[in-house]
Amino acid sequence: MTMAGTTREGRVRRIMAVVAVLQGVSTLVGFVELLLVPQWFAPQLEGTFFAGRQQLAAVLLGVPVGGFQWAALWLQARGSRWSVLAHAAAGLVMTCWIGAECLVIDSFGWPHALWGGLGVTQLLLVCVLLGGAARPQPWARILLAGGRAPMIVPRIAAPAVGSRPSALCGPAVVYGQPRPRWPVNRGRSRTVCGI
Structure with a gap:
């Protein structure tokens, strides 16, 4: 099945790709901001393990969290059967990252709801693609x-x-x-x- 298909599966795969692109771009932006202007995040990270270690936070955000998103997109573009698993892993990693971030900085804002919600959306789309929503209850x-x-x-x-x-x-x-x-x-x- 190509990404350009008009079936239900094709539509779900396109939505999964859009969500992964949004998540991947947001992690890339956060990675660059944490590396180039760490003083923007110093007040939020003060009193945490990451105080003065914004580079570590940038690497954790950019490589594992963003890497799962880009890997899922790459596998999907290649038409790999592992792309669904990669999207599930990317959604889970993003959801866990947002939850841990909220616990570490002890605050919750609309960006957390947006990115965490997109991570959960990725997981739900994987369920739909695998047939978890095939028969209405x-x-x-x-x-x-x-x-x-x-x-x-x-x-x-x-x-x-x-x-x-x-x-x-x-x-x-x-x-x-x-x-x-x-x-x-x-x-x-x-x-x-x-x-």
């Missing part, structure tokens, strides 16, 4: 139906001559789309639903 269907519980319609019908037993199988839950018919009993016996 019943509670999601209720939410999509405007908060109303779905109506249960029993399928009670008199068996007609030549009727398929699958027409008599249990209740059908109506969500706005017909329930798929599963091929059961294909004439092997006269029982309903293969029982």
